[in-house]
Amino acid sequence: MITKRIIPCLDVRDGRVVKGVHFQGLHDVDSPVALAEMYSAGGADELVFYDITASAEGRKLFTDILCQCASKVFIPLTVGGGINSLQDFDRVLKCGADKVSVNSGALRDPSLVGRAARLYGSQCVVISADVKRVDGVFTVFSRGGRDNTGREAVEWIRRCVGEGAGEVVLNSMDADGVKQGFDLEMLRCVSEAVDVPVIASGGAGCAGDFVTLFRSLPRVDAGLAASILHFGETTVSDIKRTLRDEGINVRF
Amino acid sequence: MTGIIDYGVGNLFSLKSSFAAIGEACVVTGDPREIRQADRLILPGVGAFEDAARKLRATGLDRVILEEARRGKPLMGICLGMQLLFDRSLEYGTHRGLGLIPGTVAPIADSITPGLKIPHIGWNILHFVGKSGIFKDVEEGEHVYFVHSYHAVGCEAYTTAVTEYGGTLTAAVQNGSVYGCQFHPEKSGEVGLRILRAFSEF
Numbered sequence: 001m002i003t004k005r006i007i008p009c010l011d012v013r014d015g016r017v018v019k020g021v022h023f024q025g026l027h028d029v030d031s032p033v034a035l036a037e038m039y040s041a042g043g044a045d046e047l048v049f050y051d052i053t054a055s056a057e058g059r060k061l062f063t064d065i066l067c068q069c070a071s072k073v074f075i076p077l078t079v080g081g082g083i084n085s086l087q088d089f090d091r092v093l094k095c096g097a098d099k100v101s102v103n104s105g106a107l108r109d110p111s112l113v114g115r116a117a118r119l120y121g122s123q124c125v126v127i128s129a130d131v132k133r134v135d136g137v138f139t140v141f142s143r144g145g146r147d148n149t150g151r152e153a154v155e156w157i158r159r160c161v162g163e164g165a166g167e168v169v170l171n172s173m174d175a176d177g178v179k180q181g182f183d184l185e186m187l188r189c190v191s192e193a194v195d196v197p198v199i200a201s202g203g204a205g206c207a208g209d210f211v212t213l214f215r216s217l218p219r220v221d222a223g224l225a226a227s228i229l230h231f232g233e234t235t236v237s238d239i240k241r242t243l244r245d246e247g248i249n250v251r252f
Numbered sequence: 253m254t255g256i257i258d259y260g261v262g263n264l265f266s267l268k269s270s271f272a273a274i275g276e277a278c279v280v281t282g283d284p285r286e287i288r289q290a291d292r293l294i295l296p297g298v299g300a301f302e303d304a305a306r307k308l309r310a311t312g313l314d315r316v317i318l319e320e321a322r323r324g325k326p327l328m329g330i331c332l333g334m335q336l337l338f339d340r341s342l343e344y345g346t347h348r349g350l351g352l353i354p355g356t357v358a359p360i361a362d363s364i365t366p367g368l369k370i371p372h373i374g375w376n377i378l379h380f381v382g383k384s385g386i387f388k389d390v391e392e393g394e395h396v397y398f399v400h401s402y403h404a405v406g407c408e409a410y411t412t413a414v415t416e417y418g419g420t421l422t423a424a425v426q427n428g429s430v431y432g433c434q435f436h437p438e439k440s441g442e443v444g445l446r447i448l449r450a451f452s453e454f
Contacts, residue, residue, distance in 0.1 A: 001416060002374040003395065040441065045375055071269040076397060076439050096265040098399075098439060121299045123371055123399045166371065197373055221374065251375040251395040 003251045004214050004243065005045035005222035006236050007199065008229050010035055011052045012081075015065055017230060018052070033068045035230065040073040042236045045251060047073065048101070048169070048224060050128075051081030052144055063095045070096020080128055080169075084108065089116050093124070101126040101169060104142040106160060107149055117164025122196075127165035129157055131186060132173035138186055145173050153186075154193045161194045168194060169224065171201040177227060179205030182213045187220055197221035207234050207242035214248050254278040254452060255290030259311050261304045261332070262296040270438040274445050276452040284316045292454055293320060297332030301341040301357065301402070304332055305349065314350060321352050326429045326454040328386070334425070334432030335402060343402050353427045355407030363403065365418035371401040376415040376423075376435075384412035384426045385454065386433075389446040396423070396433075396440040396447075403434055429454070 010017045010032050017032050036047055049066060070077055079092040080101030089100050100120075106112050106127060117125045130141045131153040138153035157168055170190050172183030182203045191198040200213055201224035210223050228234050240250045256267050258280050271278035278294075279286055287293060295317065297304050308314040321327045329337045338349045341357035349357070361370055375395040380387060398415065404422040413424035415435075425432040431451065437444035 001418075002372065002376050002398075005374055067265075070266055071272065074266065074270055074273065074438060074444055075441050076399075093263060094265060096263070096269065098263060098266070123298070123373065167373070195369055197369060221369075 003249050007046045007224045008039040008044050009048040009224045009226045011050045032065050036069040036073045044236050046076040048078045066095040099126050101128040103128040107142045113160050113165050114163035122164045122166035125165045126167045127160035128169040130171050158193050167197045169199045175203030181209040184216050191219040207239040210239050211246045254292050255287050256280045256294045258282040259307045259313050262298045266438045274449045287316050292326035295329040295333035301343040302347045324429050328431040330433050337432050352430045353410050355404045357402050358405045360403050363419045368418040372417050373399050378413045380413050382412040386447050386450045388450050394443045396435040398435045
């Protein structure tokens with residue numbers, strides 16, 4: 001049977017990996033290529049690279065860094081940030097990305113998901129959503145969490161999956177960076193609403209949070225982690241060992 | 253020299269990089285002359301069967317591949333490239349494949365417990381059901397990376413590895429010097445590189 005995936009997430013700005021608390025107060029962590037190699041050697045099942053400033057400032061992804069990572073790391077790579085057109089898909093796919101994650105670009109032009117899925121296949125198109133509770137409603141934010149789109153999250157994600165998105169990354173802005181565990185309530189709503197893999201993002205504080213995630217929500221397929229890994233508080237293999245000891249199926 | 257066949261389908265960057273990582277020479281090419289000169293061939297592919305089959309025929313590379321494979325040159329199809337080796341696919345209609353391995357490519361939905369997510373995406377275990385040279389350095393139970401909604405059926409005599417996903421799915425096949433992997437060796441970490449290295453020795 002398929003394993004639960006542990007996915008380090010590398011937020012990249014100016015060629016470096018950064019991770020902020022609530023998307024602010026970013027701390028420089030390390031070189032993306034060095035981190036990617038370290039995580040891959042340590043058992044990461046996949047890697048996600050986000051250019052966190054691209055959608056706000058129109059900055060192009062650092063495709064040379066992506067190329068370097070894809071030349072050294074032979075696990076699936078997802079790239080996001082600044083993906084606004086099919087040309088952007090083409091650009092990152094040619095540099096070794098396997099999946100392309102769209103967020104603000106899809107909010108600006110909802111036809112992007114469907115067009116990309118028809119051209120590259122659903123397996124290539126990931127809808128990533130930054131979601132925060134606003135007056136008790138799960139609300140989608142764009143531009144790296146800055147703009148409230150007013151869209152209700154479950155409806156938006158379901159629509160994108162209907163258009164052909166093959167995977168969902170749900171990033172809870174409420175849980176992001178505070179290391180108090182994943183946002184189980186939000187993840188439950190989304191994972192029950194769609195039939196494609198759902199990747200939990202935001203809130204991982206320790207290996208036990210992944211156990212809680214997969215125990216509570218068997219329909220969630222993968223967990224993303226950034227700060228706890230980048231700052232060395234835990235490792236991918238620690239997380240996996242903990243999961244295995246708890247009877248959760250992981251790759252070793 | 254391994255020839256990675258470029259017919260406008262799929263992610264060739266990672267495949268090319270994997271060969272560099274194992275120190276094996278390769279060329280990404282759509283040139284029939286280079287394909288004929290290569291010692292062994294890889295047929296990659298992602299996306300839809302019909303579109304890929306049409307591209308192979310439009311470029312005339314289908315005939316080149318068939319000639320080379322019939323001369324006994326080692327050929328490995330990966331993912332959609334593996335599916336193209338079969339007689340036919342039932343993906344959105346019925347479409348003819350290269351016919352190098354008897355069998356049909358059918359929806360995995362017909363082979364698995366209802367309710368499981370499709371595509372079958374992620375790391376799953378290889379179970380060997382026959383011997384194949386490409387797995388000489390891989391152990392039973394190791395994980396490889398899959399992304400697919402269709403798999404080969406009716407090819408039991410040629411199946412060398414399967415994987416379990418609410419049912420049995422065809423993971424790898426072999427017919428003489430023609431090999432197929434439904435998973436992506438170039439995305440399966442160390443295990444995948446071992447498979448590509450073994451193929452490079454043919």
